Amino acid sequence: MNIGVIGCGNISDTYFESQKIFNNLNIIACADLIKDLADQKASQYNIKSQSVDELLKNEDVDLILNLTIPSAHKEIIIRSLESGKNCYSEKPLAINFSEGLEIQKISQNNNLFVGCAPDTFLGAAGQKARELIEKNTIGKIVLGTFNIMSHGMEDWHPNPDFFFKPGAGPVFDLGVYYITQLINLNGPIKNVNALSGTASNERIITSKARFGEKITVETPTTLIGTLEFHNNSKIQFFCSWDVWKHKHSFIELYGLDGSIIIPDPNFFSGNILLSDKNNEWKKINNDKMLLGLPNKIDNDGIKIANYRGIGLSEMINSIKKNNKPRCSLDLSLHVLEVMEGIIKSSETKTEINIITKPDRPEFLDEEEIVKLKS
DSSP, X not given: OEEEEEOOSTTHHHHHHHTTTBTTOEEEEEEOSSHHXXXXXXXXXXXXXXXXXHHHHOTTOOEEEEOSOHHHHHHHHHHHHHTTOEEEEOSSSXXXXXXXXXXXXXXXXXXXXXXXXXXXXXXXXXXXXXHHHHTTSSOSEEEEEXXXXXXXXXXXXXXXXXXXXXXXXXXXXXXXXXXXXXXHHHOOEEEEEEXXXXXXXXXXXXXXXXXXXXXXXXXXXXXXXXXXXXXXXXXXXXXXXSOSOOOOOSEEEEETTEEEEEOOTTSSOOOEEEEETTSOOEEEOOTTSTTTSOOEEOTTSOEEOOOTTHHHHHHHHXXXXXXXXXXXXXXXXXXXXXXXXXXXXXXXXXXXXXXXXXXXXXXXXXXXXXXXXX
């Protein structure tokens, strides 16, 4: 499919480069509110630079890749659908559940597909953990934890303002990876309980370009609580940008016959730790799997697996087969409702029941990945 990119910020290069990894991605045009930025990317990747309106009217474009900031996601997705184009968006789907329902209605009315990141759960770690759980390696999952703890993005991101606005914060920005991974592994979520806090109402930027500028915090920077799943398991979470250091693991799931520790779901690979009842931890390496093979160098010079774009590639393949994409609208809408539920629960001090209940995404095996890779 021919793809038009709207939003040419930091993440766009990852998607432009993903054309070298997956064989059904063909970006032909890009747009950004900052025309110079769109022009720069167009020149760099030998494509056409257009205004947003021009790109949406471009009859050669079949699908819009929406890489705008979260507050613009709903508008761009809906405008894409109303222009007769399928849309794949960066996370989150929208900044609240009501907007997500509006997107769902227009998608259904126009018989067009909407997909949404994150797609990291399709990586080697997520799929290997899914395989181990489905083989009943740790028995029925009954409990678990996930932890997101850091001191925010203002010390490294050039424009960190949006991280502290509604539609962002630690749950909407990073929790989305963890919640999506947990639904992949453990099924849909039934209800949410949460508490929130904000250590400081103001953040000071210490990254170079804007050193010393202040940001007003408009969303909670710490959220703590529990998720109850439809399989009756309970998972505790601690999401915070008010922590300097900690020694918690990313995701731990506890079954009747053992435990499993899963690496950071913001990435595609990493070692899994597995324990059979009270036995010692066994390390399971998955960097020989197709979406676990190191293919990039990170900022610290370490080889990592980065296959962002697999969700978009798989969605295009699903559209052609008229199947539900794995990074589906149903999944992202459920994740959005859960994230909003965490915020609402913390505000009202009540349990929030979740009304959406998607099917777990289908397992992604190596054979299907081979067909998508260049």
